[in-house]
Amino acid sequence: MSNRFIEKLRKLAELGEPELRALERVTAHPKTIRSRKDLIREGDPPGPVLVVLEGWAFRYKVLPSGTRQIMAFLMPGDACDLHANMLAEMDHSIQTVTEASIATINRADMNEMMTSYPRIACAMYVAQLIDEGTLRAWIVSLGRRSSVERVAHLILELFLRAVRIELSDGTTMELPLPQAVLADALGMTPVHINRILQELRRSGAIELSRGVLRIKDPAALTHISGFDANYLHKRLK
Amino acid sequence: MSNRFIEKLRKLAELGEPELRALERVTAHPKTIRSRKDLIREGDPPGPVLVVLEGWAFRYKVLPSGTRQIMAFLMPGDACDLHANMLAEMDHSIQTVTEASIATINRADMNEMMTSYPRIACAMYVAQLIDEGTLRAWIVSLGRRSSVERVAHLILELFLRAVRIELSDGTTMELPLPQAVLADALGMTPVHINRILQELRRSGAIELSRGVLRIKDPAALTHISGFDANYLHKRLK
DNA sequence: CGGTAGATTGACCAAGCTCAACTCACGTGG
DNA sequence: CCACGTGAGTTGAGCTTGGTCAATCTACCG
Missing domain, CATH: 1.10.10.10 (Winged helix-like DNA-binding domain superfamily/Winged helix DNA-binding domain)
Structure with a gap:
């Protein structure tokens, strides 16, 4: 019972049977969320790690003037907020575009998985680095294109x-x-x-x-x- | 012999004597770099972790048209490329603004320090999360202000x-x-x-x-x- | 068949860019 | 000690990209 999250991580690191089983266990009970629904709102305390298994979502922030800026799109397989539990509260919101299937991994399980399976941790760091590179690419686009x-x-x-x-x-x-x-x-x-x-x-x-x-x-x-x-x-x- | 990097990390996590000593050891031999000098160029393979102890620098990218977009400023205490060794090559350059004092920490020392002292690792993750929040804030500025x-x-x-x-x-x-x-x-x-x-x-x-x-x-x-x-x-x- | 959300169009406007000249502070060589 | 060169900052005039506002069209849905 693989899913898009697992498939994505498999491309970023060599994962063996035990790793795959751990990932399956932890994403086994996704919820279906309807479109245009906030998953996380700015100011919320950090909750579980969210993983988009199917559907689209985006990170965004709304300004005092009421305009909105989207900062990233989340596609199937993308996770949010790997380390966000270290911070006091969210500085932006996340909303679905389409109906979506979202798995939630609680912090304890996530930490345990990351320490027990360094390869999973590695794959997730790489994913985060790619996301960061994407943020920088957006800055370049908005600034100079x-x-x-x-x-x-x-x-x-x-x-x-x-x-x-x-x-x-x-x-x-x-x-x-x-x-x-x-x-x-x-x-x-x-x-x-x-x-x-x-x-x-x-x-x-x-x-x-x-x-x-x-x-x-x-x-x-x-x-x-x-x-x-x-x-x-x-x-x- | 503290320095701005150590002082910064001390504000992000409780660090004891051994942690401080490890950080001191690893930043003990900074180099002075003159102003407007590239520390890292796009396409370089990832080298050691760089830490700005004094002076200013910035991350930037230049477009085919020759225009430049700066994506972040590095101030005293800021480090670059915590995990960059996981990637094949740099996707942007880093240049000093002023004369700067730069410590280089090789990957082996860094990894050893991060595993031996989880508090240091934690402080550095938090620092990275703040940097990421800053990237998102720049996107908001460029897009909607x-x-x-x-x-x-x-x-x-x-x-x-x-x-x-x-x-x-x-x-x-x-x-x-x-x-x-x-x-x-x-x-x-x-x-x-x-x-x-x-x-x-x-x-x-x-x-x-x-x-x-x-x-x-x-x-x-x-x-x-x-x-x-x-x-x-x-x-x- | 009316209602609604998203896409499209047109006319007009303005924030920010371009180009080019000029000023000012500062350092260097004569 | 001063003329000159250099790099940064400043100014003005005119133009372009992309925004605003408001109407219209289209697909889809109850």
């Missing part, structure tokens, strides 16, 4: 992540993000996102409708975005 | 960090960042930074000249920036 570049870059990021976790056949993927969500991730307005998407469609680089993305011209998209796969292509030394 | 808000927010962040490591008396600090560097951190042009700084000076919130920053009206600055100290005020649970 034009809006077309930004949109193209995000699409490529999500697409490559989907390929890696086998959610994509290499050309097509489900992208269940409304334009308003893309806007809040990219620091733009929905109106402008809309125009940029049209531009990308017109240019022949992508197709996107009804939540299905199709990369028609990967080279063009890469070129437009100035994408440097480096930050996602981390592997074990 | 106006330029005045952005500048005010960064100034406050740096000021509060300076206070915490006792580099500031609570009103004044040295801020050795040229406007071009601020621009590359905030995703703006030097010209615009200049105008915004004048605006902040005119409003009576700050004084800033010759690398010395004085916070004249903290309340005003906080208000302008919409600052939420939460993300820096992390403490042990």
Whole structure:
């Protein structure tokens, strides 16, 4: 009874039978959460570790002015808040996009697993490092890329992540993000996102409708975005 | 023979004599590095852990177009790349701003210290979590704050960090960042930074000249920036 | 068949960028 | 001791990217 979380970790470290069993035990009872539901809210004390087994979610923060900024997307297999128990409270919220299957691992189990199985710990550190690299890549996008570049870059990021976790056949993927969500991730307005998407469609680089993305011209998209796969292509030394 | 790194960690976890001695041993031979020198370049294989004992540095990435985006400032006491040895190569560069005193801790010593002294490991994890929170705060700034808000927010962040490591008396600090560097951190042009700084000076919130920053009206600055100290005020649970 | 959420369009506006000149502080060589 | 060079900071004028506002369209749903 594997799942997307286990599959992801298996790509980041060699895991044997006992490790796999431990991971299965600890993710055996996921809950189904409906779409657009906060899993964690800013200011909450840290609870259990959450793992997204199926569906999409995002980390976000809302400003005094009421605008929202999304700081990361969580796709199937992604976990949040590995070490957050060391801090007093959450500094941001997490919300589902789609209906999602979420496993919760309580702190004690998590700590025990991390100390008993160093390989699991290692895989999770690597996952966290990749996430951190992604945060930095977002900073670069928001700071120094034009809006077309930004949109193209995000699409490529999500697409490559989907390929890696086998959610994509290499050309097509489900992208269940409304334009308003893309806007809040990219620091733009929905109106402008809309125009940029049209531009990308017109240019022949992508197709996107009804939540299905199709990369028609990967080279063009890469070129437009100035994408440097480096930050996602981390592997074990 | 304490130093700023040790002092910082002492605020994040209870450290006893043996821990302090281990930290001293491992940072006993810092090197002096001149200003504007790359410590690490994108694409390098991961080397030893670097610790800034004195001086300022920043993480950055340069885009194909030649523009630069700064992703974090390193102040005295900050370390880089705790776990980077797990990855194949660096995805960004690090450069000094001022002359700096840098200790290098090789991987073996670091691993041994982290396993022998769990409290040191804990302190370093907390430090990393705070850094991650800072990355997310930058994303929020770049995505959703106006330029005045952005500048005010960064100034406050740096000021509060300076206070915490006792580099500031609570009103004044040295801020050795040229406007071009601020621009590359905030995703703006030097010209615009200049105008915004004048605006902040005119409003009576700050004084800033010759690398010395004085916070004249903290309340005003906080208000302008919409600052939420939460993300820096992390403490042990 | 009306209701709703998301996508799309158009007209207008403004924050922030570009380019280019100029100032100022400071250090160096004559 | 002073002219000059250099790097940072400052200023002005004009332009562009992306935002605002408001209407419209479309797919889907009870």
